[in-house]
Amino acid sequence: MSRALDPLPLDLDAAEYVGLHGLLDEQAADQALTERERELRAYTRDVVAREVAPAAPELDASHEFAGAGYMALASAGLTGVIFPTELGGSADSHVAYAVVMEEITAGCAATSLVFMTQTHAAYPIYLAGSEDLKQRYIPPLLSGSAYGSMAITEPDAGSDVSSLRTTAAPAGEVYRLSGSKTFITTGDRVDTIVCFATTDRTSKREGVSAFVVEGDWPGVGRGTPFEKLGMHGSSTAELFFDEVAVPVGNRLGTEGAGWPIVMSSVIKSRISAGAQGVGLARSAYARTLAVLQRLHGNLIPAEYLQVLAGWRGRILQGRLLLHAVARQVDRDAAVSPGQIGLMKQSCTDLGWDISVEAVRLLGPYGDLSVLGVERCMRDARVTRIYDGTNEIQRMLIGREIGSSLKEM
Numbered sequence: 001m002s003r004a005l006d007p008l009p010l011d012l013d014a015a016e017y018v019g020l021h022g023l024l025d026e027q028a029a030d031q032a033l034t035e036r037e038r039e040l041r042a043y044t045r046d047v048v049a050r051e052v053a054p055a056a057p058e059l060d061a062s063h064e065f066a067g068a069g070y071m072a073l074a075s076a077g078l079t080g081v082i083f084p085t086e087l088g089g090s091a092d093s094h095v096a097y098a099v100v101m102e103e104i105t106a107g108c109a110a111t112s113l114v115f116m117t118q119t120h121a122a123y124p125i126y127l128a129g130s131e132d133l134k135q136r137y138i139p140p141l142l143s144g145s146a147y148g149s150m151a152i153t154e155p156d157a158g159s160d161v162s163s164l165r166t167t168a169a170p171a172g173e174v175y176r177l178s179g180s181k182t183f184i185t186t187g188d189r190v191d192t193i194v195c196f197a198t199t200d201r202t203s204k205r206e207g208v209s210a211f212v213v214e215g216d217w218p219g220v221g222r223g224t225p226f227e228k229l230g231m232h233g234s235s236t237a238e239l240f241f242d243e244v245a246v247p248v249g250n251r252l253g254t255e256g257a258g259w260p261i262v263m264s265s266v267i268k269s270r271i272s273a274g275a276q277g278v279g280l281a282r283s284a285y286a287r288t289l290a291v292l293q294r295l296h297g298n299l300i301p302a303e304y305l306q307v308l309a310g311w312r313g314r315i316l317q318g319r320l321l322l323h324a325v326a327r328q329v330d331r332d333a334a335v336s337p338g339q340i341g342l343m344k345q346s347c348t349d350l351g352w353d354i355s356v357e358a359v360r361l362l363g364p365y366g367d368l369s370v371l372g373v374e375r376c377m378r379d380a381r382v383t384r385i386y387d388g389t390n391e392i393q394r395m396l397i398g399r400e401i402g403s404s405l406k407e408m
Contacts, residue, residue: 012290014046014049014050015049017049017053017107018045018046018049020286020289020290021045021049021106021282021286022045023286023289024282024285024286024312024315024316026316026319028316028320029316029319029320029323032320032323032324032327033095033099033323034093034095036092036096037092037093037095037096037099040081040092040096040099040100041099041100041103043076043078044076044078044099044100044103044104045103047072047073047076047078048103048104048106048107048108049107051069051072051073051076052069052072052073052104052107052108052111053106053107053108055068055069055108055111056107056108056109056110056111056233056372056375057369057370057372057375059108059110059111059232059233060110060230060232060233060369060375061232061369062232063232063233064233065114065189065233065234065235066108066110066111066113066114066233066234067114067144069108069111069114069233070111070114070115070118070144071144073104073111073115074142074143074144077090078100079115079118079119079142079143079144080122080142081096081097081100081119082094082096082097082119082123082268083122083126083138083142087126087134087135087138087139087142088138088139088142088143089142093326093327093330094268094271094326094327094329094330095323095326095327095330097119097268097271097272097275097326098271098274098275098322098323098326099275099323101115101116101271101272101275101276101279102275102276102278102279102282102319102322103279104279105275105276105278105279105280105283106279106280106282106283106286107283108233109230109231109276109279109280109283109375109376109379109380110230110231110232110233110234110379111233111234112272112275112276112279113185113231113233113234113276114186114233114234116269116272116273116276117148117149117150117185117186117234118141118142118144118147118148119268119272120148120150120265120268120269120272121141121148121149121150121192121193121194122137122138122141122142122148123265123268124150124194124210124252124261124264124265125137125138125194125212125252126138127252127261127264127265128210128252128253128257128261129212129252130249132249133212133249133250133252137192137212140191140192141192146191146192147186147189147190147191147192148186148190148191148192148193148194149184149185149186149187149190149192149193149194149239150184150185150194150265150269151181151184151187151193151194151195151196151213151239152164152181152196152262153181153182153183153184154166154179154180154181154182155180155182164179164196164197164198164208165179165198166178166179166180166181166195166196166197166198166241167179167197167198167199167201168197168198168199168209168211168246169199170199170248171245173247173248174245174246174247174248175197175199175211175245175246175248175251176243176244176245176246177195177197177211177213177219177241177243177244177245177246178241178242178243178244179197179240179241180238180239180240180241181195181238181239181240181241182238182239183226183236183238183386184236184237184238184239185234185235185236185386186234186235187222187223187225187235187236187237187238187239188222188223188224188225188235188237189215189222189235190215190222190239191214191215191216192212192213192214192215193212193213193214193215193220193239194210194211194212194213194252195210195211195212195213195239195241196208196209196210196211196258196261196262197209197211197258199255199256200256203256205259206256206259207256208256208258208259208262209251209252209253209255209256209257209258210251210252210253210257210258210261210262211246211250211251211252212246212250212252213241213244213246213250217244217245217246218244218245219241219242219243219244219245220239220240220241220244221239221240221241221242222237222238222239222240223237223238223239223240224237225237228382229378229381229382230375230377230378230379230380230381230382231378231379231382263337264333266337266340266387266388267329267333267335267340269387270340270341270343270344270387270388271322271325271326271329271340271343271344272387273344273347273348273383273386273387274318274321274322274325274343274344274346274347274348275322275347276347276348276351276380276383277318277344277346277347277348277349277350277351277352277380277383278315278318278319278322278347278350278351279351280351280352280354280355280376280379280380280383281311281314281315281318281350281351281353281354281355282315283355283372283376284311284351284354284355284357284358284373284376284377285308285311285312285315285354285358287358287371287372287373287376288308288358288361288362288373289308291362291365291371291373292304292362295365304361307357307361311354311357314350314353314354315350315354317350318346318347318350321342321343321346321347322343322347324343325339325340325342325343336400337396337400338396338397338399338400338401339400341388341392341393341394341396341397342393342397344387344388344390344393345384345390345393345394345397348380348383348384348390349384349390351376351380351383352377352380352381352383352384355373355376355377355379355380356377358373358376358377359373359374359377
């Protein structure tokens with residue numbers, strides 16, 4: 001016999017959280033992980049259960065920035081997974097990074113967005129910055145003493161980097177940076193901005209350069225954070241640049257090298273988004289199971305178990321794809337855009353689809369904010385938009401299919 005929700009289904013202590021989420025640790029996926037990657041997953045899950053997941057409902061309700069969660073992850077040594085030890089990282093694999101991202105997202109998607117944005121800001125500096133820039137900017141980003149942002153998107157330029165209107169004009173020992181950026185994650189409080197601007201509009205992509213800009217430099221302005229559907233513990237704002245003097249030494253790589261930096265960086269950002277998709281699907285699954293247990297005890301009706309069985313298989317498929325592509329990146333960084341896009345699109349669609357189905361399956365309970373299932377759905381929506389919309393990913397995949405046919 002079903003019963004009312006008492007106590008609330010996600011009133012779980014850390015041990016219950018770990019046990020519930022461990023139900024989706026599948027041997028088919030685990031056998032492809034190294035011992036280190038499995039240990040890192042268990043460690044991250046424990047930290048998230050104690051330090052991150054309990055704060056998620058309040059962050060969503062209050063829109064408070066998830067800085068405390070990021071600092072907890074930094075204190076636990078989890079914020080520099082793919083960076084070398086001399087910069088404050090742990091020099092682990094991209095698979096390890098995907099595993100950590102999935103665990104953080106399952107506990108609090110907004111905290112995972114702060115986490116991945118720090119990584120995304122640090123990576124171009126590591127990829128193309130001088131040794132001085134690496135030492136000056138990366139350790140503070142990983143430790144949480146500074147917040148970073150990637151500034152690419154503009155009001156009239158998103159996926160097409162060649163149409164950027166923000167300009168960087170050489171002026172002796174500096175560049176004069178002018179323009180605006182929008183939908184910039186952590187933009188309202190950013191300390192370290194990796195800004196992409198055109199130094200030669202006639203050269204289109206080959207005229208784009210990348211610069212490290214400090215948020216408190218004269219001429220840098222921040223907009224008021226946008227009100228959003230989900231990811232309430234992560235802020236999104238506009239950035240403005242008014243003749244900002246950027247030292248030549250703060251350019252990443254050579255002039256005109258911005259496009260290759262973007263393309264190398266999106267590999268990391270799309271692994272992040274894919275891991276978020278799997279993590280959100282897993283969170284919706286775990287939360288739905290918790291609700292059904294409270295309603296039906298251990299005798300959950302077969303029709304619900306059959307739905308959960310379908311989700312379990314789809315989550316396993318998403319995780320296998322995520323890990324396979326991340327492992328490919330570990331072995332060869334030159335992964336094609338279509339391959340990365342296939343993973344990003346499939347995994348973020350997974351997170352959205354299962355969270356929507358979870359809300360539907362639970363009926364009126366799925367609509368209750370206190371249970372967190374509807375939060376999974378709201379948080380999942382943006383993962384299909386940022387880091388290249390899923391429509392863009394399908395275009396890249398289709399382009400590769402067409403190219404393959406021409407080569408036959």
